[in-house]
Amino acid sequence: MRRREFLKIAAAGVAAAAYIRPVNAQSRKDTLLTLSENGPNNLDIHGVGTNRPGYEASWNTYDRLISYGVKKDENGNDHYDGAKMQGELAEDWNLTDSSVTFHLRKDAKFHDGTPVTANDVKWSFDRAVTVGGLPTFQMKAGSLEKPEQFVVVDDHTFRVDFIRKDRLTLPDMAVPVPIVINSGLAKKHATDQDPWAMEWLKNNEAGGGAFKIDKWTPGQEVTYLRFDDWKSGPLPKLQRVIWRTIPSAGNRRALMERGDADISIDLPPKDVAELAAGGKVKVVGTPIENAIQYFDMNVTMAPFDKVKVRQAIAYAIPYQKIMDAAMFGRGKPMFGRTGPLTEIDWPQPSPYTTDLAKAKALLTEAGVGEGFETVLSFDLGAAVINEPICELVQESLAQIGVKVTLNKIPGANWRAEFSKKTLPFSANVFGGWLTVPEYFFFWNYGGQNSIFNVANYKSAEMDKLIETARFEPDPAKYKQECLDFENLAFEDVPRIPIFQPLLDVAMQKNIMGYRYWFVRQLDYRQLEKV
Amino acid sequence: MVVLRRLASALPSIAGVIVVTFLLTRALPGDPAVYFAGPAASEQAVEEIRHKLGFDRSLPVQFIGYLKDLAHGNLGNSLSTGQPVSQELLTRLPASAELTFLALFLSVSIAVPLGIAAATRPGSWIDHTCRIFTTAGVSLPVFFTGLLLIYVFYYRMGWAPAPLGRLDIYSSAPPFYTGFYLIDSLIAGDFETFRAALSQLVLPAFSMAIFSLAPLARVTRASMLAALGSDFVRTAKAGGLSRARIVYVYAFRNAVLPVITTLGMVFSFLLGANVLVEKVFAWPGIGSYAIEALIASDYAPVQGFVLTMAMLYVLLNLGIDLIYSLVDPRVRITA
Numbered sequence: 091m092r093r094r095e096f097l098k099i100a101a102a103g104v105a106a107a108a109y110i111r112p113v114n115a116q117s118r119k120d121t122l123l124t125l126s127e128n129g130p131n132n133l134d135i136h137g138v139g140t141n142r143p144g145y146e147a148s149w150n151t152y153d154r155l156i157s158y159g160v161k162k163d164e165n166g167n168d169h170y171d172g173a174k175m176q177g178e179l180a181e182d183w184n185l186t187d188s189s190v191t192f193h194l195r196k197d198a199k200f201h202d203g204t205p206v207t208a209n210d211v212k213w214s215f216d217r218a219v220t221v222g223g224l225p226t227f228q229m230k231a232g233s234l235e236k237p238e239q240f241v242v243v244d245d246h247t248f249r250v251d252f253i254r255k256d257r258l259t260l261p262d263m264a265v266p267v268p269i270v271i272n273s274g275l276a277k278k279h280a281t282d283q284d285p286w287a288m289e290w291l292k293n294n295e296a297g298g299g300a301f302k303i304d305k306w307t308p309g310q311e312v313t314y315l316r317f318d319d320w321k322s323g324p325l326p327k328l329q330r331v332i333w334r335t336i337p338s339a340g341n342r343r344a345l346m347e348r349g350d351a352d353i354s355i356d357l358p359p360k361d362v363a364e365l366a367a368g369g370k371v372k373v374v375g376t377p378i379e380n381a382i383q384y385f386d387m388n389v390t391m392a393p394f395d396k397v398k399v400r401q402a403i404a405y406a407i408p409y410q411k412i413m414d415a416a417m418f419g420r421g422k423p424m425f426g427r428t429g430p431l432t433e434i435d436w437p438q439p440s441p442y443t444t445d446l447a448k449a450k451a452l453l454t455e456a457g458v459g460e461g462f463e464t465v466l467s468f469d470l471g472a473a474v475i476n477e478p479i480c481e482l483v484q485e486s487l488a489q490i491g492v493k494v495t496l497n498k499i500p501g502a503n504w505r506a507e508f509s510k511k512t513l514p515f516s517a518n519v520f521g522g523w524l525t526v527p528e529y530f531f532f533w534n535y536g537g538q539n540s541i542f543n544v545a546n547y548k549s550a551e552m553d554k555l556i557e558t559a560r561f562e563p564d565p566a567k568y569k570q571e572c573l574d575f576e577n578l579a580f581e582d583v584p585r586i587p588i589f590q591p592l593l594d595v596a597m598q599k600n601i602m603g604y605r606y607w608f609v610r611q612l613d614y615r616q617l618e619k620v
Numbered sequence: 621m622v623v624l625r626r627l628a629s630a631l632p633s634i635a636g637v638i639v640v641t642f643l644l645t646r647a648l649p650g651d652p653a654v655y656f657a658g659p660a661a662s663e664q665a666v667e668e669i670r671h672k673l674g675f676d677r678s679l680p681v682q683f684i685g686y687l688k689d690l691a692h693g694n695l696g697n698s699l700s701t702g703q704p705v706s707q708e709l710l711t712r713l714p715a716s717a718e719l720t721f722l723a724l725f726l727s728v729s730i731a732v733p734l735g736i737a738a739a740t741r742p743g744s745w746i747d748h749t750c751r752i753f754t755t756a757g758v759s760l761p762v763f764f765t766g767l768l769l770i771y772v773f774y775y776r777m778g779w780a781p782a783p784l785g786r787l788d789i790y791s792s793a794p795p796f797y798t799g800f801y802l803i804d805s806l807i808a809g810d811f812e813t814f815r816a817a818l819s820q821l822v823l824p825a826f827s828m829a830i831f832s833l834a835p836l837a838r839v840t841r842a843s844m845l846a847a848l849g850s851d852f853v854r855t856a857k858a859g860g861l862s863r864a865r866i867v868y869v870y871a872f873r874n875a876v877l878p879v880i881t882t883l884g885m886v887f888s889f890l891l892g893a894n895v896l897v898e899k900v901f902a903w904p905g906i907g908s909y910a911i912e913a914l915i916a917s918d919y920a921p922v923q924g925f926v927l928t929m930a931m932l933y934v935l936l937n938l939g940i941d942l943i944y945s946l947v948d949p950r951v952r953i954t955a
Contacts, residue, residue: 131699138669139669139699222668308708309912310904338767338783341900344783345784348775350782351782471915500915505654506651506654509654
């Protein structure tokens with residue numbers, strides 16, 4: 091080919107390319123493009139190692155028996171209402187002391203058109219308590235432990251018998267785990283080795299939720315279509331949802347600012363703060379319930395075995411600096427409370443403030459006035475938040491003679507490291523699905539050595555209070571017990587709370603109906619583009 | 621025959637790669653069972669998962685199991701995406717390869733003429749341009765060039781499409797023939813998809829090309845300088861051959877061998893090391909796949925990735941050797 095010919099053809103090609111442009115404007119209004127850092131690794135929440143994006147896929151494609159109502163939070167945004175249970179697949183239910191009976195919607199169907207029956211519910215619940223791992227464990231948190239508890243009364247009536255009276259039983263049936271699976275479809279793909287069709291449901295969805303999976307390309311994209319026959323709630327406004335995995339936070343931000351994407355979660359605090367200030371997109375930050383970013387001090391290791399040393403450190407944390415310089419204000423402060431505790435809703439702010447003179451005095455009282463050396467460990471997987479926080483603490487503690495070395499632990503390693511419980515000083519975050527305080531304390535301050543009690547804190551008094559509160563029938567006594575263990579935690583301070591993290595969601599201004607859910611992922615059912 | 625013998629000589633290295641990757645992935649810090657048990661799992665839940673994944677068995681038993689699977693062409697399952705590794709590699713390798721080929725094509729078509737021009741006019745402005753390009757190319761990290769290009773051409777100017785991977789969200793992938801979207805869309809006669817795929821490719825391909833043209837331009841320039849200063853070129857000049865004939869036929873053909881060697885190196889390097897570009901452009905390639913697997917201590921994809929790369933290197937070296945013997949009859953392949 092001659093050069094001139096080549097140029098001619100190339101020019102024609104460019105012209106042709108410019109001529110053909112996809113025009114798809116009207117479908118854009120019914121289509122939502124959402125971005126996140128990671129996509130699901132499994133469509134089945136009962137699966138082995140299903141990640142948090144996997145919860146989002148499951149949450150939107152499967153129904154549960156019951157769900158929560160909605161309320162406005164303090165900033166006027168929609169927030170699920172933990173106090174108001176409402177039916178999803180169940181129309182209503184009767185709660186007695188020994189059991190709860192659900193009446194299923196008679197017109198509910200799965201995505202393949204088969205009607206939803208109580209047998210499907212039983213099969214799904216049996217599966218959740220049998221397959222092990224997260225689902226079984228989560229069911230246990232609501233005293234749902236044995237298949238015998240789940241009884242099919244007739245096609246549309248399903249009963250759960252209690253093995254003990256537990257105030258978490260009903261709330262636990264509205265978390266993402268107890269989904270209702272199309273058991274007929276799933277059983278077709280079950281084998282002798284795999285009676286619960288774990289393999290098949292990993293890549294295929296057999297639900298009856300408001301959205302069905304159109305296509306899943308692992309690591310890249312999930313596309314959903316609305317299930318038009320959905321009966322468990324008002325029909326969603328969106329007809330199609332496209333969920334792209336964009337690993338680079340900078341690009342997610344650019345896509346949002348350019349208006350090419352509709353909604354994004356998982357943005358770093360700095361980007362969120364700047365997006366919120368920029369005014370081009372809407373940013374909603376909801377405090378994540380029952381979650382705290384904190385420092386743990388290992389009470390079995392000197393010098394943290396002394397209460398005064400722990401209190402000294404709590405007075406030497408540069409709280410406000412952390413909020414301003416590391417978090418850009420994207421967090422709810424959990425320090426500097428002046429009066430006594432009056433509310434029990436966890437988390438509550440600690441009474442500590444930055445007071446280096448007091449810290450120094452406490453260290454002297456404890457006999458380590460000359461200071462000491464320690465190692466502060468944190469998870470590199472969340473380095474965007476952890477690294478600046480830990481550096482600020484390093485700098486501040488140096489002023490009271492405490493020399494801190496930072497130990498950065500890679501994400502894959504972090505859990506294994508902190509569960510050994512040999513870290514003297516560490517930064518971490520914890521959040522629970524269920525919001526009652528005793529649930530948080532059971533995991534984090536309980537003496538039965540849960541893996542989240544990284545401080546190795548053990549107190550007979552604390553254990554007694556948590557245990558009594560969990561099964562306390564009298565509300566007034568319950569409140570007092572909660573106040574007592576919360577105060578004890580601040581007094582003994584094995585853990586220094588810093589702030590309650592926010593779930594930050596950036597969205598275009600024409601996106602309406604965003605609702606915060608404890609799953610910390612998006613619920614497409616309420617979203618709409620106007 | 622020669623080719624077969626040459627291939628056979630690669631077998632020991634592949635066997636070595638299999639053993640080493642198996643042991644190395646096991647030596648990685650981190651515990652996949654703990655990682656995949658999720659944040660709220662109990663000790664017992666972790667043990668259950670460990671058993672399910674087979675990591676509670678001894679290393680030799682695990683290794684034999686691995687070899688058996690390998691013999692059946694089964695590379696295992698990735699835990700983080702939940703898919704068979706062989707299938708993932710098969711869909712992701714073309715994505716990386718398409719990007720790499722295009723980058724390499726761009727970089728050769730810029731670097732070689734630039735190198736030749738610089739060598740024929742040493743000390744001129746074009747030589748200095750070449751020097752600036754090569755220095756800038758090696759000193760700018762790929763992800764930085766990528767981010768810069770996105771910032772300028774997408775965020776500021778709005779010329780380039782959103783960095784959303786291989787296709788924008790309103791196009792769908794062409795039917796599978798080769799896995800290369802450009803080729804597949806042409807086979808299907810779907811010019812709209814071709815245009816969409818090409819426009820997504822431009823920025824990542826350029827950021828990789830800018831990085832890889834540096835070694836190519838330098839080697840071209842150096843070996844051209846050597847060839848132009850050699851006796852046969854002086855003879856050709858004395859014989860009164862035209863300048864174009866001297867430069868392109870005699871000098872370049874002799875100077876091209878080191879360029880091809882470098883090309884092979886650059887290619888294999890780009891294929892494996894374009895992780896950062898893939899991350900920046902949300903490109904679903906094998907580099908980003910391997911990195912994600914490493915972070916999650918996900919053994920099977922890491923093993924599969926290293927094995928695939930080892931195979932590719934073997935094939936690539938073979939290809940380069942074959943090209944050598946075509947370009948220069950003095951080079952003969954011996955095992």
